[in-house]
Amino acid sequence: MCSITVPPVVLQLLLLLSLASPATSCTEEEKRPLLQFLAGLSRDGGLAVSWRDDTDCCEWEGITCNGDGAVTELSLASKGLEGHITPFLANLTSLLCVDLSHNSFSGGLPPELMFSTSIIVLNVSFNQLYEALHELQPSVTTSRPLQVLNISSKQFSSEFPSATWKVMKNLIALNASNNSFTGHVPSSICLGSPSLSLLDLCYNKLSGDIPTTFGNCSKLKVLKAGHNNLSGILPVEIFRATSLEYLSFPNNGLQGELDGAHIVKLSNLATLDLGGNHFTGNIPQSIGQLKRLRELHLGCNNISGEVPSALSNCTHLISIVLNLNNFSGDLSKVNFSTLNSLKSLDLMGNTLSGIFPESIYTCSNLTALRLSTNHFHGEISSRIGNLKHLSFLSLADNSFTNITQAFHALKRCRNISALLIGGNFMNEAMPQDETIDSFQNLQMQMPMLKSNKTGIYLDPILLDLDLPIYQAPSLQYRIGSAWPKGLNLGQNKFTGVIPSEIGQLKELLYLNLSFNNLYGGIPQSICNLMNLQGLDLSNNHLTGAIPAALENLNFLSQFNVSNNDLEGPIPTSGQLSTFQNSSFDGNPKLCGPMLMHHCGSVEAAPVSIISAKQCSNEVIFAISFGVFFGVGVLYDQLVLSRYFG
Structure with a gap:
């Protein structure tokens, strides 16, 4: 979520306001606009208890006055207020700060407040305002005192104003993020507001090019316009804004190459986020001159070449995200030992090769x-145990070898809670000793598949890192509750029976155990998975009858038990009767109206119920480590089974 940072000069002003204490009572002229505001509320959040006409309004909840009894601050954030914002508040001629954020105001933002002759801080973020912002009238030419305007996270869907900013010469911070504003980014915004320090326009529907006039924003420190429909290139003029500390345009349609000669001019840059665009070329070696760089996010582009060794000079880096590009070469050329502050490194989905870089262990x-999803090879060194804080590790889909050595090395990483190493160790056998018993923090109990209360199980460390889960470059999941809840353990060599405990995964949507060597019956407990939409148990050695209670899985739209040794009648009174005979092929002992083999009146087979005691520890172990190797791909790239695609 995009947020606003209030500049220090405004914070000092707000501090003075908070220390103000009235020497006299407020006048009727001050009280009247406040009562008009109260009258416009459909829900007052209990304000009426405090805002009584027979009391001093300087003592009312959320009101601050100066020594003359004039109202200087209206602070009513998160009060549960509903209704319209009255323009009469502009009649409070000493009013400096208005904070109505995190309520449920509807309608529009009165222009009298935006163009007030006194208000310097106006925050109406996180409401339900939807009417178009009023554009500046041609007759208005006098500069307004407004310094901070926060209109983020509402429902504005009109064209973003352009002429308004011509009279906002004192504007320091503007946050219009998380709306649906259309049109172009106004080229006049820096010309009219030379003191602008923060501009946040992310999560809108803005289009067109990035204005070249941003080069005139000599005091601009934060520029965020990600998640829009912007196109074209990064204009070279933008590199004249040498005060920039935060430059962020992710998930747009920008293209071109990173200009090494110009990027070094942004010597104050701490965050560079251009991920999710169409940038090409290489990362210039001159990026190493950005000594204050803390976050480098260039993932989901078409950037190629080697990861520049000069990144070693950016010793303050905390996060490097270069995933889903075309980087190649040997990563060992980057000396990670100089990056002592590094917390997150994401290079997924490139063509990097060579051995695991030894310097990462420092x-x-x-x-x-x-x-x-690279071409790394070799063994995982025991030095990986030096990464004492490592919580998330994904090495899936490479060519690592020696699985026994890998487990011995990885068990020293005591804080790992997510380990994804599938697609390696080809044709190697799973260690049979106690090697894998030391992974005490690994979440194999799959709590997110047991309950919809996923938030309590998520590691906040991982959520703070910019490691989204991808199904495709254009489709990414950043919160656990958004992930499709599937368990894909298909196409392995698992043996034993299907454990009845699988019925505890009541949030499961897709279950694929196909192409294994499982035997025994279909456990009755699968019938507890009432949200199940896809079930594939095909190509195993399952026996017994199909549980009749499977017909109660009302959301089941994909079903396959073909090529087993099931027997008896197929339940025909519910959901299973909707599937074609291909779902049951290869089971010569099955009978039913959708098959060539119809059931006789004397044929009846008992329902097969597998008890929990029949599920051996070895099978539970196999299912658990299926999460290592099967679900690793699900978590890392969210590639669901081809049978459920």
Whole structure:
């Protein structure tokens, strides 16, 4: 979520306001606009208890006055207020600060407040305002005192104003994020507001090019316009805004190459986020001159070449996200030992090769590391145990070898809670000793598949890192509750029976156990998975009858038990009767109206119920480590089974 940062000069002013204490009572002229505001509320959040006409309004909840009894601050954030914002508040001629954020105001923002002759801070974020912002009238030419305007997280869907900013010469911070504003980014915004320090326009529907006039924003420190429909290139003029500390345009349609000669002019840059665009070319070696750089996010582009060794000079880096590009070469050329502050490194989905870079083992503060889907090879060194804070590790889909050595090395990483190493160790056998018993923090109990209260199970460390889960470059999941809840353990060599405990995963939507060597019956407990939409148990050695209670799975739209040794009649009174005979092929002992083999009147087979005692520890172990190897792909790239695609 985009947020606003109030400049220090405004914070000092607000501090003075908070220390103000009235020497006299407020006048009727001050009280009247406040009572008109109260009358316009459909829900007052209990304000009426405090805002009584027979009391001093300087003592009312949310009101601050100066020594003359004039109202200077109206602070009513998160009060549960509903209704319209009255323009009569502009009659409070000493009013400096208005904070009505995190309520349920509807309608529009009165222009009398935006163009007030006294208000310097106006925050109406997180409401339900939807009417178009009023554009500046041609007759208005006098500069307004407004310094901070926060209109984020509402429902504005009109064209973003352009002429308004011509009279906002004192504007320091503007947050219009999380709306649906259309049109172009106004080129006049810096010309009219030379003191602008923060501009946040992310999560809108703005289009067109990035204005070249941003080069005139000599005091601009934060520029955020991600998640829009902007196109074109990064204009070279933008690099004249040398005060920039935060430059963020992710998830747009920008293209071109990073200009090494110009990027070094942003010597104060701490965050560069251009991910999710169409940038090409290489990362210039001159990026190493950005000594204050803390976050580098260039994922989901078409950038190629080697990861520049000059990144070693950016010793304050905390996060490097270069996933889903075309980087190649040997990552060992980057000396990670100089990056002592690094917490997150994401290089997933490139064509990097060579051995695991030894210098990464010196990044003692690393908490998330993703090198999956590359061409790394060799063994995992025991030095990985030096990464004492490592919580998320994904090395899936490479060519690592020696699985026994890998487990011995990885068990030293005591804080790992997510380990994804599938797609390696080809044709190697799983260790049979106690090697894997030391992974005490690994979440194999799959709590998110048991309950819809996923938030309590999520590791906040991982959520703070910019490691989204991808199904495709254009489709990413950043919160656990958004992930499709599936368990894909298909196409392995699992043996034993299907454990009845699988019925505890009541939030499961897709279950694929196909192409294994499982035997025994279909456990009755699967019938508890009432949200199940896809079930594939095909190509195993399952026996017994199909549980009749499967017909109660009303959301089941994909079903396959073909090529087993099931027997008896197919239940025909509910959901299973909707599937074609291909769902049951390869079971010669099955009978039913959808098959060539119809059931006789004397044929009846008992329902097969597998008790929990029949599920051996070895099978539970196999299912658990299926999460390592099967669900690793699900978590890392969210590639669901082809049978459920």
